[in-house]
Amino acid sequence: MSTPLLPREKVFRDPVHNYIHVRYRVILDLINTPEFQRLRRIKQLGVASLVFQGAEHSRFTHSLGVYEITREICDNFAANYPHEWDDSQRLVALCAALLHDIGHGPYSHTFEHIFATDHEAITRRILLDESTAVNRILRAVAPDFPAKVASVIDHTYPNPQVVQMISSQIDADRMDYLLRDAYNTGTNYGLFDLTRILRVMRPYRDGIAFDANGMHAVEDYIVSRFQMYQQIYFHPVSRGMEVILGHLLRRAKVLYEAGRFDSGFNPRLLIPFFEHRFDLQDYLRLDDGVLNTYFTYWLDYPDVILRDFADRFLSRRPLKSVTFTDQTAHLLPRLRELVAQAGFDPTYYTAENDSFDLPYDAYDPSSANPKTQIEIMQLDGSLEELSTQSQLVHALRGKMTGDKRFYFPKVMLSQQGDLFAPVYQQFQHYLLNGALIAPQ
Template sequence: MSEISLLPRDKVLRDPVHNYIHVTYQVILDLINTSEFQRLRRIKQLGASSYTFHGAEHSRFTHSVGVYEITRQICDNFARNYPSTNGSTELWDDHERLVAMCAALLHDIGHGPYSHTFEHIFNTDHEAITREILTSPDTEVNHVLRQVSPEFPEEVASVIGKTYPNPQVVQMISSQIDADRMDYLLRDAYHTGTKYGMFDLTRILRVMRPYRNGIAFEANGMHAVEDYIVCRFQMYQQVYFHPVSRAMEVILNKLLHRAKFLYEHGQLTGDQKPTLLIPFLENDFTLSDYLHLDDGVLTTYFTLWRDHPDDILRDLVSRFLDRRPLKSVRFTPETRSLIPELKQIIEEAGFNPDYYTAINDSYDLPYDAYDPSSKEPKTQIEIIEQDGTLEELSTVSPIVAAISGKSTGDERFFFPREMVKPTSDLQLFEPLYEKFQKYLRNDSLINPHEV
């Protein structure tokens, strides 16, 4: 590894969450200035959630530099208070600092436009693309990383892929309490105007400490960790799983599916041809094709499709751009059998159920104790006592034990808002409308006040 150059003077980015983000290494500044990283300015962190929380206009760029800053502070704390001596792996080897900070900065660089919605439709994998951006000799990011050493891009990629040999570095970036989650909870809470994600970051960083198998938290700081877990639980319920945000994502999903159908049938041509999307519509794209996309590219095509002759595409585009979300109702295994009847009524009202109805489920585990037999075992949160013994968090915290391993969320059926609030231009016969309301009221699908 070549000698890592420090900047003559720290660069700082002013940040609403962390106040100052300090850049001390030339390689970090060079990575921020790459075209691949600058592209993240044009991808919203919360996708369609800005239609629900109007302040949520922040980008993947701001989140990524925030994760870097938290990681930098963790490294400073470990180097000052828990330095490894004589090559011991028990504590912190500060030679790991640069790979940790680079992985933190670059962990989201593979996200596409509208993030997870795009990923589901076009079968892309942002983590795999992140690793490709890091290791491809065709990217500016790879060129910068190779200036550290020829092996460095693969090392950073292995942190993101969770195969890096030092578990302290991996858990710093990816675990149940990591720099990524801590930044997005605080940042998303700030920009959505909610308070659910406001936990005590300073205290958590203070009580973090390395040990041979990863990162633990001192027992006297357990309450700050509990607060973080509860904040995460609240943010998922109140922000990430908000029915209106999910409704807008459903419209976006249906819109792109309709565009794909029309392209496959030769009906997206001329000025409305989505040139930059064609490799994805044909499932034959390169990394360069992927890096040409951002939220603005898709929004431009949506704007062009406002005048498309296809009624469904034109209407879905209008609903998305003009914020006319679908309505939704919760359902349970007992009431799921009602959905075919509801779809039938919606179709009789003139809506194609393939594009105007959807089932969407959103569930999250606020905290999950380590289970090696599970499909994707989680790294559990360890509390370290004064004598050095480790206790898994839920065994010493009644609060965390109460929600540990319990999925929270719901399943919802989405449908056109006209079905509950008919408009004058919709030819919906009164008996049909009343029949739909009957299912919502009498069959206890949901409290009708929620739709």
Template sequence: MTLNYDAEQLLPIEQVFRDPVHDYIHIQHQLILDLIDTREFQRLRRIKQLGTSSFTFHGAEHSRFTHSLGVYEITRRICDKFARNYPEKKSGDGGWDDSERLVVLCAALLHDIGHGPYSHTFERIFKTDHEAITVEIILSHETEINKLLKAVASDFPAKVASVIQKTYPNPQVVQLISSQIDADRMDYLLRDAYFTGVNYGTFDLTRILRVIRPYSEGIAFQISGMHAVEDYIVSRYQMYMQIYFHPVSRSMEVILDHLLKRAKELYEDPEMHLHFQTDLLIPFFNQTATLEDYLKLDDGVLGTYFTLWREEKDAILSDLATRFLDRKPFKSVHFVDKQDQPILEKLTTLIQEAGYDTDYYTAVNNSYDLPYDFYRPNQLTNRTQIELMYPDGSFVELSKASEIVSSLAGKMRGDERFYFPKEFSKPKTMKEITLFEPIYQEFKQYIKNDAIIQPTKILEE
């Protein structure tokens, strides 16, 4: 089908989406409206933004769709401010070239188009890559998105894809979508804070949009707005520590990981077989999945399979499906370093003695994040550091101007946890008490206050 409209044309009257975070999402281009209406973009309505976090924070039911609209809206506002306050007057002067508006708006809208159901867990099991799939959706001649983008120009899909791949020649465009303070991060912090019901992720977006500005190497922030940027960094740190790395959310992710792994193992074993049909997952079990196969999946599809797997004859698959659907998280304890390894091995042995397959009922899970980083010559890869601009046009890197950010910069934050069945550490029913009592008494001596401890007798052994 050949599109016969001017893809850069503005709508006669802008359309809006009501949004709890940004009030209104303003749609001004016909192309943006048409991209939102595509099959590929509408699929994002059926994929949760925070995956298993909704098991911990019940309000976190928002979707990749709402987040993508939010990233678009922040980017649109920045473009408006750049065009009004910092327009390019001559080539190379560091000002904003508003002819870049459409490519950056499309990249903002489509940056998460390749995410699948429970994205990061799914990727680990089936070796997919949402960023690579995002690019494939944009470039594939089979997608509705590609057909729309080609209506702008034959090379326009490649331009949008290159922004997401961080190879687009204009660093201002790339940094608006992908940097240590970009439209993507600004939206998900505010949106995730709102839907999880916490205040950790809130920061002064209005002030940040007031002080953001383009320059020849990308984007910077006026020094007068340093405290707003500082607040953003701290908010991001708090969201990772309190929300994204929450032990219960990670527990449900561990169960999901083991559930999908078990299903894959059963499918591949000719003697075990899955009783219920899982047609939409077969290409992923076989590692023959196409883009079309991928686009058929969403949270609802996996949820339907999990419901069927409750009735599977395989006890492990049935139990894991039930634990996931009924929110029966594993328990976890924090451990410090390799000195705890002998105790981890002992705990695993005790769990195995109680009759559990430790491949599916234990896990070591680590979650770490770098709240902020700066350029270091000895590193192979570096994040784009945040630059503050003085009134005279000179720059200072954020952590050199802010003691708060300096205390967080360059340091990985997070923890490592050992997961095991909750009922194992806290037996409730008479059957559990009878089964676990001797093992439980030994097990609990290694754990205190949510952490592994070093009993004297272990040291003696």
């Protein structure tokens, strides 16, 4: 396998890792491909920048960060565990780390939900399709190298150490996005001791473990991840803006399918997705800026709903929300009726959203998606699952956290004394007496 080095190490300045170090020519060539450069134009946190104004960082910067953490892991393994780690695995690990998110589309998960795309499947297509620059560069390493890198990303690569570097309950991907998202949102929730975790990480035959004397650093990581989900990723206003974005794209799709899109407003690059016939090149033409440009055009569109949601998204006017439970969900149909009586189409101006996360889960081979457990290596070389050694992690184990929210127009909370005041009062009465938790 050919792995030529650069004449001199290339470095990228980075706010999280200080320097990102590149020695292999193939890594620099991959970074310079059009497919990878597109990630500069896709925000890592999607609409969250409308809540945390500093969260303008991209999938590009995150991907470089995952590569850098993986490089540091490989360096540690090669220096300290040469008998447990085969350093010939380094290049496939580095390439998989760099390219793991290359299939993300504009506004990632909201776009996927509306158009039934799958960023992981598209990542594999980018790696394996011979029309891409990424595939050409990977094939120059070895004919089977694109398939090897793709198999790391889809968890079928035969070396579990490499797979767990990129995808496990404590991997380079999660470690970078927690630190990077905390830095860019201006919060401290996601901070943990990365240097210590990398120091106590070690390979063994069946994967990756952590020295017992570093367990508290791993605990800190688990708690940081829990806090980031509760405070940042599940923020109710971010979710409200995702609702706006989703309804905006859905309305555009409905209008197109009904033949109601005026030619001057046709979103040409979205039409293959409206018609369920997009190919890889159609997908790679899209980024956040493309969608934002169409949204700007639609500010002048004659359809009231499309125009309003384009303005709501671009001007940051989210829907309001209240939390509900299985016990109070029976109130939602009446709330939708009141929203309709106030003059809003409840198909677009109401929504239910649930966001839940499992902070830590021990390995369960019978589950639909079993997670790789975190192993703590004892002094005698035996392995113990983390939650059996940590009371803190045991308290979080298997406990889903999050909430369900009902979204509606902010005006429904109005106290104004106009024609619709009785409707507003009834709506607020249901919120108060129905034990729905106060709006946020």
